[in-house]
Amino acid sequence: MLAVKKISKSFRGLKAVSQASFDVPAGSIVALIGPNGAGKTTCFNMIAGVFATDSGEIHFQNSPIQGLRPDQVCSAGIGRTFQIVKPFAGLSVLDNVIVGALHREGSVSSARIFSLSILKKLNLDAKKDLPASSLTLPDRKRLEVARALATRPKLLLLDEVMAGLRPTECDLMVEVFRDLNRSDGLTILLIEHVMRAVMALAQKVVVLHHGEIIASGAPAEVVRDPAVLECYLGEETEV
């Protein structure tokens, strides 16, 4: 579904991502992991159209998407969340999601109905009338997901949505994504540090270090890879 081919990006001489290639097959859940500053979010921003790639190609459903604007990438069927959450603070939780839903829904009333169903799925329906600015960080992360889902993406990019969640909350989120993946056929690419979630969700893990992909494969294999252990997980990490 998504094919990233040798993309690179430098910021004033610093190579954030170099020659990274990976695939996200349709219907799968792929995790992008790696230490801080490895270039994960830069990769996301190139896919989502925020940054132009210096070189390389990104194909989504067999057509190139590099060089498109973020709104065009969204129209193509890719939804995203932001690591640093960006709620529409002055609007209510429901209105936040309606903005996303209006992308595919014809009217505000149908967008509202659709948004309510998404809020329910993410356990935010009790807070729908609160201003987004009053939400706690975990709820804001959930709102990011709800808003992105409202655009009816085929591929969802999740940037550290589990960070800051308690283990039980994390498990609930994992359940939500697993359900979306199974019942709606949603393909997911996630950046995540919470290995608990990565191991529970991902069918494939791609490890990024200093902008380069150092390992990729099934989660159980990748976490035993000596290079990954050395640079990221550490020798004694229990997963």
Place this chain on the structure above:
Amino acid sequence: MLAPLAILGVFLLALPHIVNPYILSVATLILYLAYTGQAWNVMMGFAGQLSLGHSLYVGVGAYASAALFVHYGIGPWAGVWLSIALCVALGAAIGFLAFRFGISGVYFALLTIAFCEFTRVGFDHLQWTGGSGGLFLKVAQRDQIDLANLRGPPAMYYYAILFLAASALLGCYFLLKSKAGYYWQAIRENEEAAQALGINTFRWKMLAVVISSAMTAVSGVFFAFYYNNLFPEQIFHISRSIEIILGPIIGGVGTLFGPILGAAVLTILADGITEILGMLGWEIPGIKQVFYGIVMLLVIMFLPNGIWPPLARKLGLGK
């Protein structure tokens, strides 16, 4: 919500029969500022694009239809379309330059001031509209209502601007509830997130500027036919732009009733103070501006969202 609005509506419709001409002129001024403030609010309050040069559209709108009337006897109902067309073109030019090249925030505001100032200087030298000497509409006897040429007694102007202000309120209500309203507010709150949700921010910001400038053009036509004399130094002056935006800021940026409430509070208090000082025999030039400054300071300190939001909460009303 509807009942108080209906009462207010009846009161405003009956006003010319109740009050003296002076009060009526104050009410006309309030409605003029409420309407123009509403227009500015579409751009800043809804879409978050700060214009500090809105007198550009008032001035161009006023001059265009006034010049057609003075030179060719073309009435305001036809002239208003030229005013709107010119203002939309100007607004679109500013919007295109700014949004295409990523000029935002205070730099966008500076651009709007620059356009307004250029235009002022241009009109100072445009002989067709009388240059800096001004353009004057003939003031004939004002008892007969000549609606086609918008000539008539003060009450006619009052009703005209009341109609405009009410239409703007209704129009903005529907805009805010529409897809455009949601998209504008999303752009205002966080442009990057808005774009990630598939919103073509360039297009929707342009729409806000175009609607706002078109509405303000109509306000200029009213200005021309009500005041009958136009000077570039006055109509394009930055203090005019400030006057337009004070109402919505004090009433509540981004709210529907903020521009109306703000215009009423400011005008009544400012004119009241000038009157009282006048009665005491003190004629202080510029006292109105000093007063505006003080009110602005108080509102920013104590009611940073304007008067309307806390008032609406107290009355149990929505936005």
